[in-house]
Amino acid sequence: xxxxxxxxxxxxxxxxxxxxxxxxxxxxxxxxxxxxxxxxxxxxxxxxxxxxxxxxxxxxxxxxxxxxxxxxxxxxxxxxxxxxxxxxxxxxxxxxxxxxxxxxxxxxxxxxxxxxxxxxxxxxxxxxxxxxxxxxxxxxxxxxxxxxxxxxxxxxxxxxxxxxxxxxxxxxxxxxxxxxxxxxxxxxxxxxxxxxxxxxxxxxxxxxxxxxxxxxxxxxxxxxxxxxxxxxxxxxxxxxxxxxxxxxxxxxxxxxxxxxxxxxxxxxxxxxxxxxxxxxxxxxxxxxxxxxxxxxxxxxxxxxxxxxxxxxxxxxxxxxxxxxxxxxxxxxxxxxxxxxxxxxxxxxxxxxxxxxxxxx
Amino acid sequence: xxxxxxxxxxxxxxxxxxxxxxxxxxxxxxxxxxxxxxxxxxxxxxxxxxxxxxxxxxxxxxxxxxxxxxxxxxxxxxxxxxxxxxxxxxxxxxxxxxxxxxxxxxxxxxxxxxxxxxxxxxxxxxxxxxxxxxxxxxxxxxxxxxxxxxxxxxxxxxxxxxxxxxxxxxxxxxxxxxxxxxxxxxxxxxxxxxxxxxxxxxxxxxxxxxxxxxxxxxxxxxxxxxxxxxxxxxxxxxxxxxxxxxxxxxxxxxxxxxxxxxxxxxxxxxxxxxxxx
Numbered sequence: 001x002x003x004x005x006x007x008x009x010x011x012x013x014x015x016x017x018x019x020x021x022x023x024x025x026x027x028x029x030x031x032x033x034x035x036x037x038x039x040x041x042x043x044x045x046x047x048x049x050x051x052x053x054x055x056x057x058x059x060x061x062x063x064x065x066x067x068x069x070x071x072x073x074x075x076x077x078x079x080x081x082x083x084x085x086x087x088x089x090x091x092x093x094x095x096x097x098x099x100x101x102x103x104x105x106x107x108x109x110x111x112x113x114x115x116x117x118x119x120x121x122x123x124x125x126x127x128x129x130x131x132x133x134x135x136x137x138x139x140x141x142x143x144x145x146x147x148x149x150x151x152x153x154x155x156x157x158x159x160x161x162x163x164x165x166x167x168x169x170x171x172x173x174x175x176x177x178x179x180x181x182x183x184x185x186x187x188x189x190x191x192x193x194x195x196x197x198x199x200x201x202x203x204x205x206x207x208x209x210x211x212x213x214x215x216x217x218x219x220x221x222x223x224x225x226x227x228x229x230x231x232x233x234x235x236x237x238x239x240x241x242x243x244x245x246x247x248x249x250x251x252x253x254x255x256x257x258x259x260x261x262x263x264x265x266x267x268x269x270x271x272x273x274x275x276x277x278x279x280x281x282x283x284x285x286x287x288x289x290x291x292x293x294x295x296x297x298x299x300x301x302x303x304x305x306x307x308x309x310x311x312x313x314x315x316x317x318x319x320x321x322x323x324x325x326x327x328x329x330x331x332x333x334x335x336x337x338x339x340x341x342x343x344x345x346x347x348x349x350x351x352x353x354x355x356x357x358x359x360x
Numbered sequence: 361x362x363x364x365x366x367x368x369x370x371x372x373x374x375x376x377x378x379x380x381x382x383x384x385x386x387x388x389x390x391x392x393x394x395x396x397x398x399x400x401x402x403x404x405x406x407x408x409x410x411x412x413x414x415x416x417x418x419x420x421x422x423x424x425x426x427x428x429x430x431x432x433x434x435x436x437x438x439x440x441x442x443x444x445x446x447x448x449x450x451x452x453x454x455x456x457x458x459x460x461x462x463x464x465x466x467x468x469x470x471x472x473x474x475x476x477x478x479x480x481x482x483x484x485x486x487x488x489x490x491x492x493x494x495x496x497x498x499x500x501x502x503x504x505x506x507x508x509x510x511x512x513x514x515x516x517x518x519x520x521x522x523x524x525x526x527x528x529x530x531x532x533x534x535x536x537x538x539x540x541x542x543x544x545x546x547x548x549x550x551x552x553x554x555x556x557x558x559x560x561x562x563x564x565x566x567x568x569x570x571x572x573x574x575x576x577x578x579x580x581x582x583x584x585x586x587x588x589x590x591x592x593x594x595x596x597x598x599x600x601x602x603x604x605x606x607x608x609x610x611x612x613x614x615x616x617x618x619x620x621x622x623x624x625x626x627x628x629x630x631x632x633x634x635x636x637x
Contacts, residue, residue, distance in 0.1 A: 203484035203543075206435055207498035207550060208474035211466055217501060221488050296488075 075269040079260060080276065088256025089277050095173050095245060095252060096238045102178030103238075104231070107185025114190055125186065132183035138244050141176035145169070145248040173245035173252075181238060188230045192223035224296045232289030236282050243278075253277055388413050388448060388554050388585045389434060395442035396429055396609075403429045405609035406443065411587060411602075416580045418596040418617060419589045421606035422632055427589045428481075430606070431556050434587065435476045436469050447476065448553060474502060477547030481559040483539040485531040491518060491542045492527040495549045503550070510549075517545035521575050537568030541575055548579075555579065557588040593637055597621050605629045 079085055113125035132140070148163035196219045204214040246255035253274055261270035294307070306314060389411035396404035403426045411417045419427040432438045433445060436453040445452045453469055455462045464472070485494050495514035499505040505513075518527055521541040531539050540560055547555060557576065561569040573595050580586060580599045590596060596603055600617035605626070613626045621637070624630045 197484070199480060199482055199484040200486065202437055203478075203480060203486070205437065205470070206473055206476070206478035206480075207546070208470045208502045209498065210470050213501055217497065218486055222486075 071268050071272070072266065075264075075266045076272050076276075079266075079270065079273050082260070082273075084256045084260055085253070085273060085277065088251060088253035088274075089281070091251055091256075092239065092242050092253040092277075093281065095170070095177065095242050095250065096235070098174055099177035099181055099242070100235055100238055102174065103181025103185045103234070106179070106182035108189050110182060110186035111189035111193060114186065115193060129183045129186055132180050133187075137176060137180050137241060138247060140180055141172060141244060141248050144175045145172040147172075169245070169248050169250040172248050173242070173250040176248075177238065177242060177245065181234065184234060185231070188227055188234070189223070192225075192227035193219060195226045196222045221296070225293075228289070228293050228296050232285070232292070235289070236285055239281050239285065240278060386413055387411065387446075388415070389417075389587065390446040391430075391443065392445070393443040394430070394433065394440050394445055396426070396433060396438060396440050403609050404433070404440070407606075407609075407611055409604055409611060409614070411585065414583045414585055415601045416599050417585075417587045418600040418603040419587065419606060420591070420593070420596065420603060420632075421612075425606045426609040427606045428558050431558050431587060431589050434554075434556060435473050435478055437478075447472070470502075474550055475553045477550060477552035477555040479540070479543050479547055479555070479557045479560045481562050483531070483536070483543045483563070485539055485543055485546070487531050490528050490530055491523060491534065491545075494531070494542055495546045498546070499549050514545070514549055517549050518542070520548070520578075521545045522571070535568060536564045537571045540564065540572045544572075544575055544579075553585065555584055555586045557586060557590070559589050559591065561590070561592055591636060593621055593633075605632065607632070 110125045113121040147167050154161050154163050154166050204218045243254035257270040257274040261267045391407045391409050394407040421427050433440050496510045499510040561572050596617045603617040603620050604614040605612045607628050613629045
């Protein structure tokens with residue numbers, strides 16, 4: 001920086017002999033050309049570099065350890081797409097989807113009950129949440145699974161059946177996981193609904209909209225922005241929690257792995273297989289959640305950040321056009337009046353600026 | 361419009377029947393000894409006033425005087441505790457049979473509100489919808505208009521408030537003045553017979569106040585009946601047909617805006633005006 005500035009300074013001085021104002025305007029006497037962009041030597045982060053080196057060494061040791069471990073990777077590969085495992089994964093996905101569906105639906109109803117003016121409804125909803133959040137899922141799964149011990153016959157008046165025929169492992173898992181989830185979803189939806197400004201309801205009512213319509217068209221779509229992220233987390237949690245259903249003989253991924261390992265004695269290998277499947281499933285749904293959140297963020301104060309794909313594309317173009325540094329002022333121009341929805345120029349300026357800093 | 365009757369607390373005698381002599385008799389709003397309290401706090405202490413058809417009616421007064429609360433009572437966003445409030449000859453929020461009052465069902469209240477447009481201090485646009493969608497929402501959802509028809513009318517309304525180039529923008533991408541104009545267009549799309557403005561320019565930067573007042577002035581010229589809670593005395597003086605000064609939940613003084621503003625009779629009015637003018 002200093003060298004370049006020194007290069008620049010003599011110029012106005014040389015001319016300044018005439019004007020006498022040279023030193024005061026270091027950018028030269030041409031007022032229309034902006035001053036030269038700052039090219040400072042970045043701060044050196046020696047501590048971080050040492051830390052990074054240490055982490056790389058540790059990673060290498062970990063890889064080495066696993067390479068020499070007594071684990072048959074060929075077995076892992078062979079069972080990765082084994083019929084039993086795939087079946088288990090499908091069942092895991094299936095029970096997760098259904099439990100979440102039950103949880104979200106019942107949870108929304110419970111949230112409405114809690115927010116309703118009726119003390120009976122809100123107390124019952126509160127009691128439900130209190131019980132299902134306060135006991136472990138595993139216990140709840142067994143409670144449903146063993147229901148026949150206290151109610152041998154399911155009698156609905158018009159329909160009567162032996163309880164053991166009704167409560168299959170699938171039904172017990174669905175009830176256990178879904179009803180437990182409803183308690184959590186109730187709290188999540190309630191927080192979402194309450195996060196919507198009261199003025200929104202009033203504006204809708206003033207336009208002559210009924211309460212139901214206001215909820216459906218105005219409040220819930222806005223509540224979604226608050227509800228979706230934790231619901232996505234719940235979904236991903238559920239993918240993993242559903243493995244508890246192995247204890248009540250529901251044939252999901254983890255039980256499938258165990259069944260094979262009890263036959264082949266390849267315990268660690270099957271655990272690795274199962275882990276790979278869980279990782280794959282959670283990764284897919286994390287990506288889905290990301291795009292869902294973007295959808296419900298529309299109309300919010302800030303323009304959505306670029307997607308990873310857009311970021312990669314931008315990174316490539318910014319490497320090509322490196323020399324032009326972004327003007328810092330454009331990134332912070334977030335005044336409501338003049339802002340436009342061009343996330344193209346704004347976003348790229350922001351992104352390259354930050355990334356450039358951390359790399360150097 | 362008489363001075364407030366502060367003593368009467370109970371509801372007026374049931375003999376009032378269907379209210380102001382059959383139909384509306386040229387009256388859009390009629391308030392009779394309206395009382396409203398929030399818990400122990402008495403906000404409205406017997407408001408009597410009349411708003412004629414086609415009138416621009418300004419409500420002024422210090423904050424906490426109950427003017428916004430009264431405005432919200434007119435479309436039943438707040439329930440009154442005593443007295444009677446009529447819009448276009450109909451009791452607001454209640455049905456009267458003999459000397460008994462029946463609370464209206466939510467659906468009936470919603471039906472009454474269709475004809476009463478409201479503009480809020482904080483705009484309250486729906487942030488997840490574009491300007492156009494904001495204006496289209498109620499005609500489609502409430503009146504059941506076909507989308508194409510609603511869109512055509514919404515575009516017309518937005519053009520009328522000077523925002524035909526901002527239809528696809530979300531509220532967050534609009535300035536305060538633009539948002540408030542969208543809010544006015546949204547209320548107008550329901551073709552109301554009465555418009556309520558609750559301090560429509562109070563949340564705006566000073567240089568954006570004018571554009572909103574211009575739209576309101578245009579509305580007044582077209583003969584819209586408007587009740588405006590405002591601190592814009594210039595607007596009240598220039599556009600208003602009558603003005604009411606409220607303080608502590610009662611009407612202190614009322615009359616033609618020019619008269620009240622330039623020659624206030626009551627000392628509370630004088631004290632208030634000396635601070636804001």
